[in-house]
Amino acid sequence: MRGQLMRKGSDKSDPYKRYIKKILGLTLIILLLSAPVIAKGQEELRYIPGIIHLHSKISTGAYSIKELAQITQAKGIPIMVITDHLLLRAEYGLSPFRRIIRKRVEKNSILRSGVKDYLSEIKEASKLYPSLTIIPGAEVTPFYFWSGDFLKNNLTLHNFHKQFLVLGLEKEKDYLKMPVAGNQCFSFSREKFLRLLASLILILLGLGMIKRKRKNKFWFRSRFFISSYPYRKSGIVLLILGLLFLFDSLLLSPDDPYHGEKNMQPYQNLINYVKERNGLSFWSAPEAKTEEKIRSIISSTLPYPEALLETKDYTGFASLYEGYRKVGGQEGIWDTVLTEYCRGERAKPVWTIGEIDYHSPREKKEIDEVQTVFLLSGIDKNSVIAALGEGRCYALRRTKEYQLMLNNFTLSLPRGKIGKIGDTLITETRPRINFSVSFSDGKRRKVNVKLIRSGKIIREFIGLTPMERRFYDYSLPEGEKSYYRLDIETEYPHKILTNPIFVKRK
Template sequence: MAIALFAVGMGLVGDAAGLTAAPTTGQYFLRAAIHVHSTMSTGSFSLESLARRAEEQQLDVLILSENFTLRYDYGFQPLEGFLKYRVAFPSVMEYGVQRFLDEVRAVQDRHPNLIIIPGVEVAPHYYWTGSLLHGNLTMHNAQRNLLVIGLEKAEDYEHLPARGSAYSFVWGWQSVVNGVPLLLLVPAVWLWKSQDQRYSDWKGPVFRFRPVLAVSLLIACVVLMANAWPMRMPVYSSHDGTGGYRPYQALIDRAVERGALVFWSMTEARDFSQHSFGPLGTVTVKTEPHPDALVLTQDYTGFGGLYQDARRVIAPGGVWDQLLKSRMVHEQDMFPTLIGEVAFHGTTDPGKDLDRVYTVIQTSERTSAGILASLKTGRAYAVVRGDQNILLQLDEFRVLNNGQSAGIGETLHASTSGGIIVRVGVSAVDGKPYTAKLRIIRSGHIIREVEGQTPLQVELVDHEAQREEWVNYRVEVVGRGGELLTNPIYVSPTDSSDTNKSQRLAVRLGVVAQSRIARS
């Protein structure tokens, strides 16, 4: 029997720290800031400062998403391996992977009450269009990112397949082209060995032409080879935009193989900017919304469904609900988990702070392993802070049938008898009344909508659920108090075979009884 564990006590009201533990159930409800950058990449706060700030804001978990690599090359075809211009920004690869992990452990030791989980934000591929001559160079998909969370070893990070990570490069025909500058050694050596004193023009100074030319060729060889290093090349060319989601699937596969959780990041956020790239002139950097990534890739853990930007993926009947429906077969851990993304780099933007968007994670262990396991199975809900710093909290969300119950991320194995009961309770953290609209969504369809003042309590008996197929229930709350989105509770199909057996047995008993009556 799946026991409902997601009942947060009313002692939470007025004190967000009360989310941390629920002693009566043996479960922890931990507030996690996910997608956080420090000065180890593009953030403005050191990790130590972030840890202190998180504790001040009563957060329990800090999940980092440092930029993995921000190295961008523009190569001149077909010699792009060594005739190229590079721009680099602060990232984990620049900082040093082992140094990054050591810093996380050191800060964790100084803040034992805060759980810090390492992670990186990775854009596996980008590509160029336009012309340098025409001044319209455009770099695409530099912000098509995945969050890779929970890896603990440097080699696991170093071998993630992404442009800018030379460890993941491969040998190919382009590697041979990259070695072309080595041919300059042949004339350089010949010129050096066959030195011949030459005279310059009519001005008359004596000039050793061949040694100077030999040295010049040697310097050119060294410079070009250094630019081409490490000779190997990324699997996908930066001049080829036809790879689709193959580079992203390759990253997902490698990261999952190494034990990481992988989340698509802010798939509906649009990025457009223009930057000066030195000799390349003004370059346009553009990433279009890509919610289709959730459909066209597989085996990722989940996606950012709540963040400070427009989102339609989570709309009732939208992409998320369609994904849930298509994957609701037998493997619960394949359901994509929704998380909240704070995308924190600093406090320069108005209203931006660590606890502006967070994810409440239910776990039986207050450890990194317990948190990652809960995220993988979807035992979490996401919250974004509303006007006047109002925060919503989930007091209860259960699905019940015949004495059995399940909470978020769990599966209820319902019987054919009795109705499916859905119970939901939502309030504001400060306990005050605020207008909010609560929706109960079953498999993409809104089955109950309630608008009123917090706290809101709803109990629904769902007689219309299709009992012979997988069903999921999730909750959405919006209002002045911000927004709250839960991951689903799943209800498995009822086993009709038991009912059929009972019916056949009843028929046989009836036949036997009639036979006995006839004989008497």
């Protein structure tokens, strides 16, 4: 009876229990849906500082690669990218035998020292400092050209410092065959073909005239002579000229530096070459101006920010410290390029990095003054290269005493979807932008954070650190791909420039 009474009582309470269970279950589902959906491994992602664009004794630096590794590790930086000059060679030849009658100036470089030795030194330094990730790279000059006249003593060398940083190439042959100025082993050109053809014609004519027999009787001083090869001397002259032209043509660079600028084709050739080998290419110091005099020759490279618009498929550019005013600033060339990508006019976005271009302590700048800060879950070579290629990093400039710190920059969507630097999200409603900024020494300082959407400042936050903000963008256009990026500054020279987060609203 007691058991039956208990069962009867429980039967009466079942509807209430079922109702409570449904409420609890629904609440649990809502909580689960509202929890952030974090990509695999994202909970482990953290910002890791790195230094890009270092020169060693292999080219123009004062330190060996091992010494650079020691200095970098002492600074607490776990990532360094070595970019010695691939080739530092400029030469001028007198026409028509420019490759024979010439003057060459060459300094230490990777090709001069040996690619194999360069890569071996990096591997040895990596073994000596296992906690340091060292990435091999090269600084390259795709093209230069001359103006003026050697005989008039007014020669000018143009665009020798219009350069790229090439990263991620590990094979020796990829460096040896790279299409850069002064490297003779990489391609063919129409002019080279015509010069070779002219050389062969001269050689064949010369040989024909040398072998041609013709009896020619004539008197000279009461003597009778018979000449069997009357054209031999002329043939020898033509043969020598043909051989000289042939030798000169075989050594002729496909990008002739004697007839002005070649538009952007040499630079695009370099970009394509690196892309085909799964490497990364970054425009270096696009706003730098270089003027120097080497004896009687002037070397001049003007700023080239427009090069970012005129080339495609490169990985990115260095915004800090010589690429911010016209390129990286608000509504600058970078915003134009990113907008082209959002419109489908470019196949891939363009990312920014920080470069230090460090040679020696005589330059009066710290080796870690300009950094690229990576968003990584683990520190290894492949992860760093992937982060550079996918834009999971930001550019930072600091002083010796302290630095700005970006603790968070994400995009939140309904149902907890979160996007980080370099990501692309799709949404049907308004996104929420989250960021957090502080200083490494913990002090409170005034900071200015510009939130840029598709080239326009949509909100400016001015206040003291630590600063943490959440901003809902109610005006995001529908049916378009847009992007958000942060431009953070405080007392000069402190600055942060982030890569974008892309979002498309249906």
